[in-house]
Amino acid sequence: MFHILLLCALLLQAGSQTAPKPAIENDRVVVWDVTDSLAVQPFDALVVSRSGNAVFVPRGTAPKITERSIVIVLKDHPVAPIENTSGYPPGFPRPGAKKVLENDRVIVWDYTWVPGVPTPMHFHDKDVVAFFLEDGDLKSTTPDGQDTVNAYTAGTVKFNARNRTHTETLVRGTQRGIITELK
DSSP states (O other), X not given: OHHHHHHHHHHHHHHHSOOOOOSEESSSEEEEEESSOOOOOSSEEEEXXXXXOEEEEXXXXXXXXXXXXXXXXXXXXXXXXXXXXXXXXXXXXXXXXXXXXXXXXXXXXXXXXXXXXXXXXXXXXXXXXXXXXXXXXXXXXXXXXXXXXXXXXXTOEXXXXXXXXXXXXXXXXXXXXXXXXXX
């Protein structure tokens, strides 16, 4: 009888634990904030570390995690290319941006904003996952002059849909991001 009670208690405890939730989940990606290795993934993935390194992990391979990182699981949900009719250059490449990795699924950029210096007005033709590595506020300004200030702390991850035109200005703190464009 004791064994049955113990088994019931263990099952109840296991059932009450909540499973971890992704930082982002949509049609294109699932993003996990991790400190430990993950199981083999059924999709291609990208591991982006807090130090700014990015490693592509093909489907069927377990991502190796050596420090706190995000894992961007790339779902098989292609989108049709979007034409840039804005008259502005694409978001990337841009002055000061360093290409970290490119393949048929993603382009990864490392970019540090300069306080008070706006990026050129640009058009995003690709969905992006932005991983912010520092604490700083970015002001986004659209071509019609609408401003929005977004506060980001180190470790913030954000999904931005394509078909956006804006400029960005660092208005507080410092900010560096690893920007993953989804092809």
